[in-house]
Amino acid sequence: MIRTMKIDDYKEVRALWESIKGFAIRSIDDSYENIERFLKRNPTTSIVAEEDGKIVGSILCGHDGRRGCFYHVCVEESKRKNGIGKRMAKAALEALENEQINKVTLIAFKKNELGNSFWQELGWTFREDLNYYDITLNVDNITTFIQ
Template sequence: MKIREMTIEDYDQVYHLWKTIHGFGIRSIDDSREGVERFLKRNPTSSVVAEEDGKIVGCILCGHDGRRGCFYHVCVEESYRKHGIGRQMVGASMRALQAEGINKVSLIAFTKNDVGNAFWNRIGWTKREDLNYYDFTLNEENITVFIE
């Protein structure tokens, strides 16, 4: 298993992987090839993929705003789970953030994502109970489709 920086050349395989993850939310604009390319250009070193024999089996989109890092779309193909791949990818992205002087990382996990929430708890992340998360949609055409 190789953990490496994600490039736009990985997009087709990554998008296919996202489409297999039950409960995953994919945005029409942000998760398009153009949206991911824009994200990777802004954050060239911190997004990673897990690759085995040329096949991408895991992915993290990771970026920062100069102050705090954020994980998006963390996933591992179901048949590859429970082998430490997610933990290795998290470590690689966190090391990339640290190299850029970032000291804190956050993420959002859907409350119904039992597998994901169990993973984050198991590897030592803290669920925040002291804040509310708000967002505001600037582009109504950026629709989220959930994978069944």
């Protein structure tokens, strides 16, 4: 079952993130409080996949009124290659379309070969015509990669 994520899903979604090798989790951005704030700001666009009452996939999805963005797209490793990711992406894109968002972006780590091939198979465009920049405003927002 694919459905909208609620803050009550946080504990299970966080456990899913922590189970995936190479997944990057930020100490502040991915805390309960900040995910709750994100979901309040974007109440209809984040998605989870449930199987037998257990969350097996998630997409944090939000927008700024102009562009949508996918964050933390994942499917439990044992459940991959069964269409769960495609169904979640479709649901999140439909939620953004319902809010009149016309363009969606995402970032995939270069080392994430599986993720990069997934997005290309779904027809997403790899951009070579721009540079991506960011700046950390809070040095306590530490990124941890799951080993």
